[in-house]
Amino acid sequence: MPGTLIVNARLVNEGREFDGDLRFANGRITHVGGQLSAQPGDQVIEAGGRLLLPGMIDDQVHFREPGLTHKGDIASESAAAAAGGLTTFMDMPNTTPPTLDADALEAKYRSAAGRAWSNFGFYLGASNDNLEAVRTLDPKTSPGIKVFMGASTGNMLVDNPDTLDAIFREAPTPIITHCEDTPTIDANLALFKVKYGEDIPVECHPDIRSREACIKSTRLALSLARKHDTRLHVLHISTADELALFQAGPLVRSDGVRKRITAETCVHFLRFDRSDYGRLGNLIKCNPAIKDASDREALIRALADNVIDVLATDHAPHTLEEKSRPYSQAPSGLPLVQYALVAALELVHEKKSTVAQIVNKFAHAPAQLFDVKERGYLREGYWADLVLVENEPFTVRREDVLSKCGWSPFEGTTFQSRVGATWVNGRMVWNGEHLMGTPNGQRLEFDR
Numbered sequence: 001m002p003g004t005l006i007v008n009a010r011l012v013n014e015g016r017e018f019d020g021d022l023r024f025a026n027g028r029i030t031h032v033g034g035q036l037s038a039q040p041g042d043q044v045i046e047a048g049g050r051l052l053l054p055g056m057i058d059d060q061v062h063f064r065e066p067g068l069t070h071k072g073d074i075a076s077e078s079a080a081a082a083a084g085g086l087t088t089f090m091d092m093p094n095t096t097p098p099t100l101d102a103d104a105l106e107a108k109y110r111s112a113a114g115r116a117w118s119n120f121g122f123y124l125g126a127s128n129d130n131l132e133a134v135r136t137l138d139p140k141t142s143p144g145i146k147v148f149m150g151a152s153t154g155n156m157l158v159d160n161p162d163t164l165d166a167i168f169r170e171a172p173t174p175i176i177t178h179c180e181d182t183p184t185i186d187a188n189l190a191l192f193k194v195k196y197g198e199d200i201p202v203e204c205h206p207d208i209r210s211r212e213a214c215i216k217s218t219r220l221a222l223s224l225a226r227k228h229d230t231r232l233h234v235l236h237i238s239t240a241d242e243l244a245l246f247q248a249g250p251l252v253r254s255d256g257v258r259k260r261i262t263a264e265t266c267v268h269f270l271r272f273d274r275s276d277y278g279r280l281g282n283l284i285k286c287n288p289a290i291k292d293a294s295d296r297e298a299l300i301r302a303l304a305d306n307v308i309d310v311l312a313t314d315h316a317p318h319t320l321e322e323k324s325r326p327y328s329q330a331p332s333g334l335p336l337v338q339y340a341l342v343a344a345l346e347l348v349h350e351k352k353s354t355v356a357q358i359v360n361k362f363a364h365a366p367a368q369l370f371d372v373k374e375r376g377y378l379r380e381g382y383w384a385d386l387v388l389v390e391n392e393p394f395t396v397r398r399e400d401v402l403s404k405c406g407w408s409p410f411e412g413t414t415f416q417s418r419v420g421a422t423w424v425n426g427r428m429v430w431n432g433e434h435l436m437g438t439p440n441g442q443r444l445e446f447d448r
């Protein structure tokens with residue numbers, strides 16, 4: 001079967017960086033190695049020393065379908081993801097209606113089929129009253145169960161202590177949590193309203209959605225997970241303080257024991273801090289809030305120290321019209337998928353990380369943590385989800401944004417790397433300039 005041979009690449013995989021070739025055919029990687037020979041009929045691509053990485057796996061996106069499709073939809077946002085080198089996404093349940101049972105979950109998979117440019121998985125959401133759906137979730141159908149332990153976009157707060165306890169006790173998949181204590185936030189907001197009325201400056205966002213709110217809720221999640229030995233993944237860690245609550249170390253120890261409790265941070269916490277609110281205002285308003293420069297530096301170090309296990313985006317598009325409302329009415333969240341990988345690679349150019357580390361946190365770790373079958377690595381037999389990255393500076397322009405909302409918090413930013421090509425299941429879907437062919441994303445399978 002003729003395939004594609006990529007020659008003279010700088011491959012990055014499983015902690016190693018090496019010069020070599022990679023061949024794939026029929027959607028799967030057939031050889032990873034030094035110098036490989038083309039088989040009859042193979043297309044040969046000269047990589048010219050550019051980086052060849054496994055496609056990134058984003059374990060936290062909000063693609064807004066169903067019900068919020070004026071902000072984004074599976075086709076538009078997965079196109080942006082593919083252009084950014086993100087070949088797999090796991091989508092959140094805070095849609096309209098929310099994804100609260102197996103039927104809603106399957107409806108999402110049906111809707112993504114043939115329209116998603118990247119591979120897809122959908123989370124089941126927990127609520128105060130869908131324990132039966134949580135308990136009976138087939139672990140092969142979803143990466144995990146999302147629990148909003150703090151209120152955010154959508155009305156999915158789980159604040160009934162008995163229900164929370166039961167979810168942690170009975171979940172048949174990893175639980176992933178949004179941790180921010182809502183009563184703390186409400187009390188802070190009330191104080192700021194007294195001071196500013198309806199005209200609260202967006203600079204106050206990290207003081208309203210405060211570090212104390214994050215710490216309190218993360219502590220609760222950890223205590224419930226320890227009580228029930230739950231597999232817990234705490235999303236979007238935004239403070240230095242919370243880092244002390246997690247254990248450093250690899251996802252899988254040398255004796256094969258897996259971490260039961262893991263932590264994620266997001267690209268925007270590594271690229272922005274409090275000083276950026278003046279320039280970007282509500283565009284970088286998100287939950288949890290972007291906090292101080294010292295938090296940002298601590299999070300970058302925590303990636304290197306293996307306290308943070310996973311890097312993701314929390315891609316959450318809203319329209320410019322929505323974002324231009326006053327602080328208290330502007331929704332939280334920002335579009336990120338298209339420039340997330342190149343934004344993360346800035347850390348490499350700044351000598352704060354390595355490409356191998358980014359690949360580990362943004363491809364290997366989510367694959368491992370969610371038991372994703374045959375993706376996330378450059379391995380023979382695995383799906384050919386690949387991204388070619390070149391070290392060629394470019395400046396983000398609004399007209400290049402593929403997300404439906406049509407803006408990026410990185411407009412005007414010059415990145416030192418760009419995505420030269422993306423393959424999903426062995427088909428080139430992004431050639432560095434535009435999308436190619438038709439959507440080729442597949443439903444994820446979970447090896448559990």
Ligand code: DOR
Nearest residue numbers: 152153286287316332333
């Ligand atoms: O900023 C956020 N936006 N945080 C969330 O938890 C939800 C997300 C959204 O869906 O808009």
